[in-house]
Amino acid sequence: MWGKILGALFGLALLRLPGLFIGLILGHWFDVKMGANLARFRGLFNESEEQQGLFMYTTFATMGHIAKATGVVTPAHIRQARHFMQQLGLNEAQQQEAQAAFRDGKASNFPLVAQLQAFHQHFGRQKDVTHYFVEIQLGIANVDGEMSHEQYQLLQQVALQLSVSRLQLEQMLAAYRAQQRFNRHDSKRPSANAMQDAYKVLGVSDNCTEKELKRAYRKLMAQHHPDKLMAKGVPAAMLDVAKRRTQEIQAAYELLKNRH
Numbered sequence: 001m002w003g004k005i006l007g008a009l010f011g012l013a014l015l016r017l018p019g020l021f022i023g024l025i026l027g028h029w030f031d032v033k034m035g036a037n038l039a040r041f042r043g044l045f046n047e048s049e050e051q052q053g054l055f056m057y058t059t060f061a062t063m064g065h066i067a068k069a070t071g072v073v074t075p076a077h078i079r080q081a082r083h084f085m086q087q088l089g090l091n092e093a094q095q096q097e098a099q100a101a102f103r104d105g106k107a108s109n110f111p112l113v114a115q116l117q118a119f120h121q122h123f124g125r126q127k128d129v130t131h132y133f134v135e136i137q138l139g140i141a142n143v144d145g146e147m148s149h150e151q152y153q154l155l156q157q158v159a160l161q162l163s164v165s166r167l168q169l170e171q172m173l174a175a176y177r178a179q180q181r182f183n184r185h186d187s188k189r190p191s192a193n194a195m196q197d198a199y200k201v202l203g204v205s206d207n208c209t210e211k212e213l214k215r216a217y218r219k220l221m222a223q224h225h226p227d228k229l230m231a232k233g234v235p236a237a238m239l240d241v242a243k244r245r246t247q248e249i250q251a252a253y254e255l256l257k258n259r260h
Helices: 002-044 050-067 075-088 092-106 112-123 127-141 149-161 166-184 192-202 210-223 226-231 236-257
Strands: none
Touching: 050 075, 050 092, 050 112, 050 127, 050 149, 050 236, 075 092, 075 127, 075 236, 112 127, 112 149, 127 149, 127 166, 127 210, 127 226, 127 236, 149 166, 166 192, 166 236, 192 210, 192 236, 210 236, 226 236
16 A cells, blocks of 8 residues: 555645645556566465565565666676575575566656665564664675666665665765775785674774674674574574674674784
8 A cells, every 4th residue: 555655745845735645646557567466475485474575575675776776787796686585595586576576666757765664664663674684685785896877876775765874874885895905805814804804793892892892793693593484484594694694793803802
């Protein structure tokens, strides 16, 4: 019903009474289309609740929209999307549906705001889930360590619709980039740069106390704990990615804890 409500409000604001009816028609089309997409995802991922399909569809459609932000989807973005699908362990049918959602998102008229508002309606009170969703989008927006101005603007729009502040977005982006660098360091012979990146992964300064370090570590582990995310509605297919994230956080903490 969110498509009809939003369409009616936008139409009324732009064209008054005629716009109201036009908005209702367009909103109904959006509701029907989204409902069909969510139904496909529920069946393919063996999830019984609508929010599971909503999470999966919104994830890949938003990825597609961000990838197309500059007008052209690069091979690097396609590789990143495929890599993410492989990380999820999707079977062939599931990958086809994920690719279909990605293509939907690439359309210039894709209703990103309405889709995100529908997502926020279901998950908005679950801050860990909305932050996790934004973190997923960082991977497609920051392919090969590069992000265009248009992609950054879209990322800000995603964060805004999900009540993630600009400061929180900047912190997540800094942590994501540090994590990518940290993963490339030699874990057996950690350098000073590896330690600096480890601090950024945990979101603390290099002169933090042992207590502050431990508090940051525990907070991040709690936010990304697979069981906790699953209980809040994140699809089971996404949990392996969350598990890898906790392993990365653990590795950064293990490097630093003996230095305090």
